[in-house]
Amino acid sequence: MAQFSHFAEAPLPLFSGDEAVAADIPPGKQPSYIRDHRARLRDRFRNGGAQAMPDYEMLELVLFRAIPRRDVKPLARLMLDTFGDFNGAISAPPAWLAKVPGVGEAVITELKIVEAASQRLARARVMQRQVISSWDALLDYCHATMAHRGTEQFRLFLLDTKNTLIADEEQASGTVDHVPVYPREVVKRALELNASALILVHNHPSGDPTPSQSDIDMTRQIADAAQVMGITLHDHLITGKSCELSFRSEGYL
Numbered sequence: 001m002a003q004f005s006h007f008a009e010a011p012l013p014l015f016s017g018d019e020a021v022a023a024d025i026p027p028g029k030q031p032s033y034i035r036d037h038r039a040r041l042r043d044r045f046r047n048g049g050a051q052a053m054p055d056y057e058m059l060e061l062v063l064f065r066a067i068p069r070r071d072v073k074p075l076a077r078l079m080l081d082t083f084g085d086f087n088g089a090i091s092a093p094p095a096w097l098a099k100v101p102g103v104g105e106a107v108i109t110e111l112k113i114v115e116a117a118s119q120r121l122a123r124a125r126v127m128q129r130q131v132i133s134s135w136d137a138l139l140d141y142c143h144a145t146m147a148h149r150g151t152e153q154f155r156l157f158l159l160d161t162k163n164t165l166i167a168d169e170e171q172a173s174g175t176v177d178h179v180p181v182y183p184r185e186v187v188k189r190a191l192e193l194n195a196s197a198l199i200l201v202h203n204h205p206s207g208d209p210t211p212s213q214s215d216i217d218m219t220r221q222i223a224d225a226a227q228v229m230g231i232t233l234h235d236h237l238i239t240g241k242s243c244e245l246s247f248r249s250e251g252y253l
Contacts, residue, residue: 034069034070034071037071037073038064041053041057041060041061042061044057045061055080055085055086056073056076056077056080057076058086059076059079059080059086059089060072060073060076062090062110062111062114063075063076063107063110065110066106066107066109066110067102067106067107075100075102075103078100078101078102079100079103082100083096087144087147087148088148089111090111090114090115090118091115091147091148091149092111092148093149093150094108094112096150097111118144119141119144119145122137122140122141122144122145123141123145123168125137125140125141126138126141126165126168127165127168128164128165128166129164129165130162130163130164130165131157131159131163131164131165131199131234134165138157138165138199139237139244142155142201142237142239142244143239143244146201146202146203146239147203147239147240147241147242148241149203149205150205151173151179151205152173152179152202152203152204152205153170153172153173153179153202153203154170154171154172154173154179154181154200154201154202155168155169155170155171155200155201155202156168156169156170156171156186156189156190156198156199156200156201157198157199157200157201158189158190158193158195158197158198159195159196159197159198159199159234160194160195160196160197161196163197163234166193166195167193167195169189171185171186171189179202181202181218181222183218183221183222183224183225184225186198186200186222186225186226187222187225187226187229187231190226190229190231191229191231195231196230196231196232197231197232197233197234198222198226198231198232198233198234199233199234199235199236199237200219200222200233200235200236200237201236201237201238201239202215202236202237202238202239203238203239203240204238204239204240206240207240207241207242208240209238209239209240209243209244209245210238210245211236211238211245211247211250211252215236215238216247216252219233219236219247219252219253223253233253234248235247235248235253236248236252236253
């Protein structure tokens with residue numbers, strides 16, 4: 001992988017125009033073939049949108065800002081080989097990204113900006129909306145925030161009497177195959193926010209959303225504790241790499 005050692009990043013970008021300026025490369029020295037390639041890619045994106053662009057070209061568009069005067073196509077392809085797809089590259093933990101030759105602080109920052117923006121947009125589509133009418137958006141949000149995490153995370157969605165989502169909170173994070181969840185704390189938080197219903201969500205970094213016996217037991221404990229307090233557990237979703245499993249749909253609730 002030594003062939004990628006020539007990539008030069010901007011020191012964390014102070015943006016000038018539409019991309020970062022590398023302090024060690026004089027202005028105007030970008031080779032014409034790179035300049036023309038970037039212009040074509042940007043034009044294609046503006047005219048046709050992301051649907052017409054493969055993952056490596058979308059990743060190139062992101063890398064342009066962090067590596068302003070180098071051919072980033074080889075790095076984009078290497079990152080996709082390493083992380084599987086665009087989502088995997090964008091969502092990979094910084095420590096994993098830093099192991100890829102050619103990826104430094106500026107590239108990691110650009111990727112994390114894109115990740116944060118996508119999560120914020122997905123969250124805006126579900127907050128203060130009825131879950132029944134925005135269920136697909138809720139699944140998209142769960143996938144965007146959790147599907148590519150390297151460790152388990154447990155989130156709590158709290159709803160009011162009209163099934164409007166009033167809060168989205170991370171309750172706990174754990175290891176690659178375990179996250180500690182305490183039913184009493186879940187119900188306590190629901191009462192603090194005057195929630196009438198709950199949706200539980202956690203991810204399986206393995207990619208397989210099949211629930212473990214401990215997942216099933218924990219869900220039943222929360223459902224029982226919530227019912228005593230007049231709170232309904234609507235569902236428990238487990239997010240895998242490419243799909244989600246619903247406890248309600250699968251008959252676990």
